[in-house]
Amino acid sequence: MIKKYYLLSPGPTPIPDRVLSVAAEPIIHHRTAEFSKIFMEVTEGLKYVFQTKEDVYILASSGTGAMETAVINTLSPGDKVITINGGKFGERWGNICRAFGLDTKEVIIPWGEDYSPEKLADEIKKNPGVRAVFTTLSETSTGAIFDIKGFGEVVSETDAILVVDGISGLGATPCPMDEWKIDVMVTGSQKSFMIPPGLAYIAFSPKAWKFVESSRLPKFYYDIKKYRKNLEKQTTPWTPAISLIIQQNKALDLIKNMGLENLLKHHVLLGEATRTGVKAIGLELLAKKPGNILTAIKTPASIDGNKLVKTMQNKYMAYISNAQDPHKGEFFRIAHLGYMGGFDIVTALSALEMTLLDLGYSQFQPGASVAAAEKILREGWS
Secondary structure (H helix, E strand, C coil): CCCCCEECCCCCCCCCHHHHHHCCCCCCCCCCHHHHHHHHHHHHHHHHHHCCCCCEEEECCCHHHHHHHHHHCCCCCCCEEEEEECCHHHHHHHHHHHHCCCEEEEEECCCCCCCCHHHHHHHHHHCCCCCEEEEECEECCCCEECCHHHHHHHHHCCCCEEEEECCCCECCECCCCCCCCCCEEEEECCCCCCCCCCCEEEEECHHHHHHHHHCCCCCCCCCHHHHHHHHCCCCCCCCCCHHHHHHHHHHHHHHHHHCHHHHHHHHHHHHHHHHHHHHHCCCCECCCCECCCEEEEECCCCCCHHHHHHHHHHCCCEECEECCCCCECCEEEEECCCCCCHHHHHHHHHHHHHHHHHCCCCCCCCCHHHHHHHHHHHHHCC
16 A cells, blocks of 8 residues: 655644745856845845734754844843743743853743733733843744734833744744834744745844844844845855755745735634644643644543554555654644644544554544544635
8 A cells, every 4th residue: 555644743844846846947146136135035025924014033953043043133142031831832931041151040931831921921020120021922832822912012011022932833823023122023934934944034023123223132144234244245154954945935935825824813713723623522731721733632531642653654644643752642732833724634633643543542423523624624715
């Protein structure tokens, strides 16, 4: 039997054929007018997705490189910061801040739980002199989204800046940088931007640029002042990832042609179909406030969660993601992000049902998840 590979993870995500194909074209030199034109088109396209009038800077790194860039360019040794840790990537903010000697107040919340703007306001009051608040739009390890608009309202009333990890969320759920008073936004290429891993993007508000001017943390490759100076010359301070930037230009064309509003609606439809499908077979969601980026689903008590993920991957070639440590096996994650469509959801749910049956879990009507998702999709495709 021929088995087809289905990529259903929250990163990397599937890539459109038109985007893949441009990587096969002959490479061009990066210090040329030809590349500068493409580079500036990508920069402008990123501003469209960020929904900002500020410049967006392109880094040759994963999203974590942009997270480090956000920290080292805005702060100085000993500065007090708050990091919101609701999962593996919120935890990463704390790890980066501590690595650079910052006075880090880490707010730890249970995986999948929400954190309100009111709680953040109280935390800031308890920590006078806080210079920055680090949080996550979509916590990729749990599927939860946070109230970034509310956080922006709270932090904008203080002397601190709000720094947001939008790596999996930007382009898949609403998060207008300027309107929501976000001071530093970071994201990565391998999620809703629909190209391979390897690029990260970052933008700074005018308030954040004042922090940049006074920052005394060590920096070289990620010195954002170098990027700003070179952007004026329509280039980068270091050798850019040429082919990835060309691919991003093509993918941004697809996004702009579809329209950001329609892209966000598309993710809402896929998220609703997935959640409705898993609930139809009696499974429980992890996140109290789930987003439309991925769905985290609790593993039934009678099932080995690690075996569930491996069976879906190895037998049915449906590459979903396990939970991350320390919760591996307790839940699993099905993404509906970027270049995915309704039939990817149908495939994921069908593979999930067959896997559950293979593992001896039969407390549902076979086909129920698919039927429930199909109903949502048919109505959404009207």
